[in-house]
Amino acid sequence: MSEEVRWARRPFDGHAISVPLEEDQELTHVLPGTPGGEYLRRFWHPVAMSDRLGHRPEPLRILGEDLVLFRDGSGRLGLLHKHCLHRRASLEYGKVEERGIRCCYHGWKFDVDGTVLETPGEPADSDIRHRYCQGAYPVHEVKGLIFAYMGPPEEQPPFPYLxxxxxxxxxxxxxxxxxxxxxxxxxxxxxxxxxxxxxxxxxxxxxxxxxxxxxxxxxxxxxxxxxxxxxxxxxxxxxxxxxxxxxxxxxxxxxxxxxxxxxxxxxxxxxxxxxxxxxxxxxxxxxxxxxxxxxxxxxxxxxxxxxxxxxxxxxxxxxxxxxxxxxxxxxxxxxxxxxxxxxxxxxxxxxxxxxxxxxxxxxxxxxxxxxxxxxxxxxxxxxxxxxxxxxxxxxxxxxxxxxxxxxxxxxxxxxxxxxxxxxxxxxxxxxxxxxxxxxxxxxxxxxx
Ligand code: FES
Ligand SMILES: [Fe+2]
Known part of the structure; x- marks a missing residue:
């Protein structure tokens, strides 16, 4: 393999650096499971402005994850994975209710912490709703900004007030x-x-x-x-x-x-x-x-x-x-x-x-x-x-x-x-x- 050429070192030699080099993935990649992404997930980050959140759920993309943010009828904020646990319809089309959000496709309903509250098409004695949760993250609202913590729950720090x-x-x-x-x-x-x-x-x-x-x-x-x-x-x-x-x-x-x-x-x-x-x-x-x-x-x-x-x-x-x-x-x-x-x-x-x-x-x-x-x-x-x-x-x-x-x-x-x-x-x-x-x-x- 030829030696990596990082810079042109003589006049008129753009050719020396015409082959692109890869970025520093450790510092720049943020997706789940990458070292940088996991590090970033140890901190609270602002993810939305309060006044952009109306009565509909808002789709967001943060750290490479597709999410929806909503404020339910009792004023609680929820930040859930966008694709419904059941068969992955987007919760951006969900209906915000007094408690939680209901998926438009088959009516499953989720609380702000991802708990499944209802699975209305399933038999009355089904325990499916107790076996799973919708992916969810804690949020904190301060002076018109909504912050989220997207790391493992056991690593969650208190929200840092400056x-x-x-x-x-x-x-x-x-x-x-x-x-x-x-x-x-x-x-x-x-x-x-x-x-x-x-x-x-x-x-x-x-x-x-x-x-x-x-x-x-x-x-x-x-x-x-x-x-x-x-x-x-x-x-x-x-x-x-x-x-x-x-x-x-x-x-x-x-x-x-x-x-x-x-x-x-x-x-x-x-x-x-x-x-x-x-x-x-x-x-x-x-x-x-x-x-x-x-x-x-x-x-x-x-x-x-x-x-x-x-x-x-x-x-x-x-x-x-x-x-x-x-x-x-x-x-x-x-x-x-x-x-x-x-x-x-x-x-x-x-x-x-x-x-x-x-x-x-x-x-x-x-x-x-x-x-x-x-x-x-x-x-x-x-x-x-x-x-x-x-x-x-x-x-x-x-x-x-x-x-x-x-x-x-x-x-x-x-x-x-x-x-x-x-x-x-x-x-x-x-x-x-x-x-x-x-x-x-x-x-x-x-x-x-
Ligand atoms: S896809 Fe959401 S309830 Fe079926
Ligand atoms: Fe500047």
Missing amino acids: DSFDIPDHDLVPYSIHSPCNWLQESENSMDPYHSVFLHGRVNGPQFPGLEHFVELPVVVYHKRAEGFVYSHARRRDDLVMIRFHDHLTPNFAQNGGMFQVLSEPKTYGRTSLTKWVVPIDNTNSRKFGWRHFNDKDEVLRQGNRDEVGWEKVDFYGQTAHRSRDEMRDNPGDWEAWSSQGPINVHRRECLGQTDKGVSLLRAKLRRDIRAVARNEAVTRPVGTPEAPYHTYGGDTILRLPKDNQDDRAMMDRVQRDVAEIYFAADAYEGEDRTDYIKREVSARFCT
């Missing part, structure tokens, strides 16, 4: 957008702060109002957490240094700093504008679910537009397929970048550099955790309740730090580590006490 679900003065508006590509491509975008410099700044001009300073190459620091990553990146404009924190919980959760910012004066601490998950539909399709956070404190430019947030839309640049082909080519956004990597990006054909550290860290952690699950070992997952939520860090601090004679990039590296220490020390507190601690300490340390 502090960003309840930030005072933040109004969470759900949204969801499809991408015709493997889930990892969009998820990696959130671990790649350098793309902002080029995609959102230098190549076609600034794309986000207030974030024009994105054109500067940031100084990036990755602060590892057991459940994933927190990273920060710092950029200077004159005397001001903006330090922006991102959360990235594996496998697929991300939260960044404020949208519609302004870098014109110091700010001790502002919180996130965007909470999101990238959920695999199958190997070559994914759907982002999340919330835009509307608030006046953390989005000082107040250019958000909640009418533009919802199904297949969000109120900032370049996030959907719904622009003209010419517009997309003239000024592509995030959606064009990750979707254009192909249905499944082939990592072996990439040529990673120093700016890809976040992507490499993410892939390495995913691979470790996929292998841990394959060995029946536990993976660290976020734990939180509404009373004691899991702490996240997505947000921004802006400091007045005039340049001095030191190496400025070394100073920005040091300063963001110091600010991160304050953020992490605040973990001793909850809610507003935690925010107050960060503001007080940042102010005492950097704003005297």
Whole structure:
């Protein structure tokens, strides 16, 4: 067998790489029974927006499984395998009843947990209904998003409640957008702060109002957490240094700093504008679910537009397929970048550099955790309740730090580590006490 050719290494030699290579199946395949698919099934994932669910059962495809979601007459949510246990008619044509759903074909009726409630054509003394269940998954509804756990019941974690679900003065508006590509491509975008410099700044001009300073190459620091990553990146404009924190919980959760910012004066601490998950539909399709956070404190430019947030839309640049082909080519956004990597990006054909550290860290952690699950070992997952939520860090601090004679990039590296220490020390507190601690300490340390 000839040696694998991964790159062209001389001019005019496209021919060297004209034979396609296979994708990294371990990281990208999500179907049931695959290592990646089983790993992903150890987590809760959003699967639907509440306001899309009417009186009919909704067909969904998640992690390569065909499902139906419904809300029965008593208000309970059910997520069942789409094909009826009896002879596999689709339950998307089922009739939702006061309790459960009835298949249209022969009238078998299922509860929200898959229990067979009735088999009306069978003899009265038949025990067939006690011998089987329709495939079902537990669901949990939070602020207009419906989450599901699709792993083995004995591995089910409690639903992880994050502090960003309840930030005072933040109004969470759900949204969801499809991408015709493997889930990892969009998820990696959130671990790649350098793309902002080029995609959102230098190549076609600034794309986000207030974030024009994105054109500067940031100084990036990755602060590892057991459940994933927190990273920060710092950029200077004159005397001001903006330090922006991102959360990235594996496998697929991300939260960044404020949208519609302004870098014109110091700010001790502002919180996130965007909470999101990238959920695999199958190997070559994914759907982002999340919330835009509307608030006046953390989005000082107040250019958000909640009418533009919802199904297949969000109120900032370049996030959907719904622009003209010419517009997309003239000024592509995030959606064009990750979707254009192909249905499944082939990592072996990439040529990673120093700016890809976040992507490499993410892939390495995913691979470790996929292998841990394959060995029946536990993976660290976020734990939180509404009373004691899991702490996240997505947000921004802006400091007045005039340049001095030191190496400025070394100073920005040091300063963001110091600010991160304050953020992490605040973990001793909850809610507003935690925010107050960060503001007080940042102010005492950097704003005297
Ligand atoms: S196929 Fe559903 S009841 Fe027969
Ligand atoms: Fe981006």
